[in-house]
Amino acid sequence: MAFLAPLFFVGLAALAIPVLIHLTQREKKMVQQFPSLMFVRRIPYQTVRRRKIRDLALLCVRLAALLLIIGAFARPFLWRPNAATAIGPGAREVVVLLDQSYSMAYGDRWDRARAAARDAINRLGASDRASVVLFSSGADIALRSTAEKDRLIASFDTAMPTPAATRFGPALKVAGSILAESPLPRKEAILISDFQRNGWRGEEGSRLPTGSTLTPVTVGGPADKPNATITTASLSRSTFSEQERVTLTASVANRTVVPVSGDSLTLEIGGRAIQTVPLNVAPEGSASVAFQPFTVASRNLRVTVRAGNDALATDNVFNLVISPSTPVRIVIVDTGSRTGANLYLTRALAIGDMPKFEILNRQPNAVSDDDLRRASVVLVNDVDVNVGLARRLARFVQDGGGLFVAAGPRASWPQEADILPATLSQPIDRSRGESARVGALEYQHPVFEVFRAPRSGDFSTARFYAYRSVTPAPNTQVLARFDAGTPALVERKVGSGHVMLWASTLDLSWSDLPLKPVFLPFLHRSMVHLANYTEPAPWLTIGQVFDPDASSAKSQAAGRLALTPSGKRLPLEDEGSSAQVLELQEQGFYEIRGQKANSDVTVVASNIDPGESDLTALDPAEVVAAATGGAGQNAQQTASDVPLTPEAQERTQRLWWYLLATGILLLGVDTLFSNWLSKT
Amino acid sequence: MSVAAGHSQSAIPGARFMDPSVLARIGNLELVSRAVVDGFINGMHKAPYFGASVDFAEHRGYVPGDDIRRVDWKLWARTDRYYVKEYEAESNSNFSVLLDVSKSMNFGTTGITKFDYARILTACLTNLVHHQRDRVGLVTFDNDVVDFVPSSAKHMEVVLHTLEKANPGRPSSLKAPFQKMAEHFGRRGVLVIISDFYEEPDAVLDAISPLRFRGNDLIVFHILDKSELEFGFTDASAFEDMESGDQMPVVPDAFRKEYQSLVKAHLDALQQRFSANRIDYTVLDTSKPIDHALYRYLSARARMMKIR
Numbered sequence: 001m002a003f004l005a006p007l008f009f010v011g012l013a014a015l016a017i018p019v020l021i022h023l024t025q026r027e028k029k030m031v032q033q034f035p036s037l038m039f040v041r042r043i044p045y046q047t048v049r050r051r052k053i054r055d056l057a058l059l060c061v062r063l064a065a066l067l068l069i070i071g072a073f074a075r076p077f078l079w080r081p082n083a084a085t086a087i088g089p090g091a092r093e094v095v096v097l098l099d100q101s102y103s104m105a106y107g108d109r110w111d112r113a114r115a116a117a118r119d120a121i122n123r124l125g126a127s128d129r130a131s132v133v134l135f136s137s138g139a140d141i142a143l144r145s146t147a148e149k150d151r152l153i154a155s156f157d158t159a160m161p162t163p164a165a166t167r168f169g170p171a172l173k174v175a176g177s178i179l180a181e182s183p184l185p186r187k188e189a190i191l192i193s194d195f196q197r198n199g200w201r202g203e204e205g206s207r208l209p210t211g212s213t214l215t216p217v218t219v220g221g222p223a224d225k226p227n228a229t230i231t232t233a234s235l236s237r238s239t240f241s242e243q244e245r246v247t248l249t250a251s252v253a254n255r256t257v258v259p260v261s262g263d264s265l266t267l268e269i270g271g272r273a274i275q276t277v278p279l280n281v282a283p284e285g286s287a288s289v290a291f292q293p294f295t296v297a298s299r300n301l302r303v304t305v306r307a308g309n310d311a312l313a314t315d316n317v318f319n320l321v322i323s324p325s326t327p328v329r330i331v332i333v334d335t336g337s338r339t340g341a342n343l344y345l346t347r348a349l350a351i352g353d354m355p356k357f358e359i360l361n362r363q364p365n366a367v368s369d370d371d372l373r374r375a376s377v378v379l380v381n382d383v384d385v386n387v388g389l390a391r392r393l394a395r396f397v398q399d400g401g402g403l404f405v406a407a408g409p410r411a412s413w414p415q416e417a418d419i420l421p422a423t424l425s426q427p428i429d430r431s432r433g434e435s436a437r438v439g440a441l442e443y444q445h446p447v448f449e450v451f452r453a454p455r456s457g458d459f460s461t462a463r464f465y466a467y468r469s470v471t472p473a474p475n476t477q478v479l480a481r482f483d484a485g486t487p488a489l490v491e492r493k494v495g496s497g498h499v500m501l502w503a504s505t506l507d508l509s510w511s512d513l514p515l516k517p518v519f520l521p522f523l524h525r526s527m528v529h530l531a532n533y534t535e536p537a538p539w540l541t542i543g544q545v546f547d548p549d550a551s552s553a554k555s556q557a558a559g560r561l562a563l564t565p566s567g568k569r570l571p572l573e574d575e576g577s578s579a580q581v582l583e584l585q586e587q588g589f590y591e592i593r594g595q596k597a598n599s600d601v602t603v604v605a606s607n608i609d610p611g612e613s614d615l616t617a618l619d620p621a622e623v624v625a626a627a628t629g630g631a632g633q634n635a636q637q638t639a640s641d642v643p644l645t646p647e648a649q650e651r652t653q654r655l656w657w658y659l660l661a662t663g664i665l666l667l668g669v670d671t672l673f674s675n676w677l678s679k680t
Numbered sequence: 681m682s683v684a685a686g687h688s689q690s691a692i693p694g695a696r697f698m699d700p701s702v703l704a705r706i707g708n709l710e711l712v713s714r715a716v717v718d719g720f721i722n723g724m725h726k727a728p729y730f731g732a733s734v735d736f737a738e739h740r741g742y743v744p745g746d747d748i749r750r751v752d753w754k755l756w757a758r759t760d761r762y763y764v765k766e767y768e769a770e771s772n773s774n775f776s777v778l779l780d781v782s783k784s785m786n787f788g789t790t791g792i793t794k795f796d797y798a799r800i801l802t803a804c805l806t807n808l809v810h811h812q813r814d815r816v817g818l819v820t821f822d823n824d825v826v827d828f829v830p831s832s833a834k835h836m837e838v839v840l841h842t843l844e845k846a847n848p849g850r851p852s853s854l855k856a857p858f859q860k861m862a863e864h865f866g867r868r869g870v871l872v873i874i875s876d877f878y879e880e881p882d883a884v885l886d887a888i889s890p891l892r893f894r895g896n897d898l899i900v901f902h903i904l905d906k907s908e909l910e911f912g913f914t915d916a917s918a919f920e921d922m923e924s925g926d927q928m929p930v931v932p933d934a935f936r937k938e939y940q941s942l943v944k945a946h947l948d949a950l951q952q953r954f955s956a957n958r959i960d961y962t963v964l965d966t967s968k969p970i971d972h973a974l975y976r977y978l979s980a981r982a983r984m985m986k987i988r
Contacts (some may be wrong), residue, residue: 030918031917033787033920034921035878036921036923038878043942187738425692
């Protein structure tokens with residue numbers, strides 16, 4: 001028997017209190033000198049009888065109660081130096097981390113993982129507690145710190161692998177937090193996984209608390225069963241009989257050591273199989289399968305590429321959403337008086353596929369409101385703009401349209417519609433001497449971002465013989481400058497739209513830029529930027545977040561719903577000014593629609609992370625070393641040999657509680673007993 | 681603790697009031713005894729028994745060698761024979777005080793201990809006797825003889841000095857010291873025994889008997905404190921025997937009557953036994969004046985002389 005707080009035994013002096021009270025209340029301890037007790041001794045002894053303790057039992061009860069309470073405060077415990085080895089692991093806090101990624105569905109890995117988890121739960125001691133954490137790309141605590149084995153087993157017994165990928169980092173962080181909060185002396189995490197290489201990036205911050213152990217349980221094995229994975233798909237659009245056709249090419253990988261042969265790949269559109277092609281992939285190889293072109297007649301066409309059954313069915317499906325491409329409509333405003341003024345311009349814009357550009361040439365006085373309503377961008381090519389047109393263009397920009405102004409010798413802009421990013425001045429003639437060149441570009445801007453990499457286009461090869469001197473207005477951005485420092489391209493945001501001013505012409509009258517390779521991408525990027533055009537992604541990956549507001553086909557924000565592939569309805573209510581985003585968790589098609597029957601519908605295809613199909617395993621010791629600070633599995637053995645600290649032993653035994661309860665009970669008995677004595 | 685103390689008037693008409701506690705503070709025994717005795721004598725010189733020691737005793741026939749000045753010529757004229765006069769005054773007696781100096785004598789609750797009272801009393805008696813030309817001596821004892829001053833007419837100062845240095849410290853026992861003293865008192869005399877007599881009456885008498893058988897005249901003064909007589913304590917206490925050190929818890933209120941009856945029985949027993957053996961016995965309360973004791977002595981002395 002030992003004590004955590006033996007100093008409390010000083011309180012044993014309190015045991016003397018009842019005795020002292022008893023004695024002092026009955027007789028004062030005074031000594032009277034007297035010549036002789038010869039006569040005193042002859043008197044019967046009854047005079048000293050009062051010194052005796054009459055209620056000895058009551059005194060004993062009180063002393064015992066005090067003794068027990070003092071003993072409880074001293075925190076006694078039975079000292080067992082070899083407690084850890086004698087009675088087994090002792091009180092443990094065990095966190096069972098069960099990999100639920102879709103690779104666990106390969107072969108019998110999931111069954112073996114559950115069996116391992118069940119075994120870990122069954123090996124818990126009476127004083128042990130355990131938590132179950134199911135993890136894939138994230139980690140969820142299925143059941144937290146309990147000793148009920150049945151509940152622990154039930155928490156994962158009916159679970160199935162999810163379509164998410166493996167990420168060990170979040171799981172280890174959750175385990176670390178559980179272990180850190182546990183009062184139990186021994187902390188252990190059991191990581192049950194197939195330990196895919198792709199799941200571990202050496203995450204920092206996923207360290208378990210000091211003294212914790214991590215026991216890896218590998219349920220992986222050789223990838224000796226055929227498994228074809230559709231890793232990606234590409235779309236090739238073409239136009240045939242004024243109908244857009246799409247050729248879909250699927251990439252299939254085989255990351256196993258056995259060939260995939262005799263399998264087939266099926267193209268499904270709207271849930272119906274359209275084409276089936278044979279699929280043969282060599283071991284550790286890949287293949288591309290191109291389907292026959294098909295016509296995309298409507299928006300949100302649900303396309304699925306499906307491979308045959310194999311050892312891992314999850315990665316046999318690849319979903320896409322295909323819609324007809326939307327062209328960027330451009331109204332080119334030109335006087336038409338100059339031959340070839342629009343030649344390079346129209347030829348350059350006619351080339352585009354992603355996106356396509358639809359060009360409408362108009363003279364300044366022929367631009368109608370309908371033209372502006374349908375257009376995404378208006379390109380004013382060296383035109384003297386009158387006030388009326390300028391005001392209409394200003395409203396057009398305010399409503400989100402894009403305006404590109406090429407300032408040649410005839411260009412002018414009325415001050416009544418102040419939307420230009422710069423004030424036009426006199427032309428500068430650089431035809432004599434060295435011609436001007438564009439020297440400084442804002443490569444951060446979307447227009448010039450494609451030219452950022454080396455050998456991605458050189459504007460300095462273009463020569464400018466003349467240009468307009470412009471003075472940038474406040475709150476504008478100069479995107480390009482001539483070598484003399486004069487702005488060449490200036491942008492201004494007006495309302496919901498943008499206005500760009502090019503201080504030269506887009507033909508060969510003032511420069512040879514249209515002859516340079518950078519002309520076409522420069523023009524395309526400018527139009528795409530001004531049109532605020534974004535290519536809709538045919539698919540997203542599970543774990544990604546879809547922002548309904550950013551989709552091209554916006555639904556009405558109020559009362560939007562998301563219909564998941566499994567049929568659940570998720571409300572996407574507005575929270576203040578912004579709508580909720582949708583985290584993709586299932587494989588298939590998400591449908592986002594408004595409450596009204598005729599509201600726009602947005603369909604999002606959700607695919608698995610194809611990297612999870614790579615079953616290449618890593619050494620679990622790498623994870624263990626990173627999570628335990630290099631202690632590794634040996635820490636478990638070391639921890640079991642280290643005797644429990646006195647505090648830990650006292651915590652497990654809790655003898656103080658019984659002593660305190662008994663002491664309080666005795667005080668109650670004392671009260672009843674003394675009351676009874678006082679009445680008798 | 682409190683003791684009911686009180687002072688009573690002297691039993692002797694005209695005598696000076698002498699508070700023992702006041703005398704105890706004087707310290708000089710010679711001065712104290714002289715003051716007491718002188719005062720006592722001045723108040724008593726008309727008494728008929730004063731000068732009894734110089735009274736004519738008898739005639740005896742002249743023998744050659746007798747001083748012819750002591751021949752009673754008147755009787756020669758009548759009888760024609762030579763007779764010589766003899767007087768009592770000429771036959772000075774031995775006077776010794778046997779003083780108990782045991783530890784129990786060092787008790788007092790009225791401002792003076794029993795020992796101090798007994799010491800003053802001894803000094804006074806010695807002084808008084810010295811005035812009468814008797815030989816004075818002193819023996820102090822506890823469980824043995826402590827100091828022994830033989831009787832002599834010149835030992836007055838020695839007696840006082842011995843009294844001064846006496847210090848009670850040991851338990852008492854009467855038998856052993858009295859047996860030893862009996863061997864020394866070969867000549868008849870007056871022996872005054874002063875003690876608190878915490879022994880059984882029979883044992884006390886047995887102890888004194890050897891002195892008695894030698895023909896000594898015994899005067900016993902039994903000195904007790906007022907609290908020993910009345911047991912005026914109020915608080916329950918542990919009572920400690922001053923000689924043995926034993927302790928007993930005592931509740932005085934419930935104890936007093938029994939104690940008083942026991943003490944009274946003890947004193948009565950002593951009185952009865954001393955009377956039966958013709959020993960003058962006086963109980964002295966230390967809260968009472970000392971002249972009462974002196975009176976008792978002189979009256980006892982007178983009775984002895986008459987009997988003789």
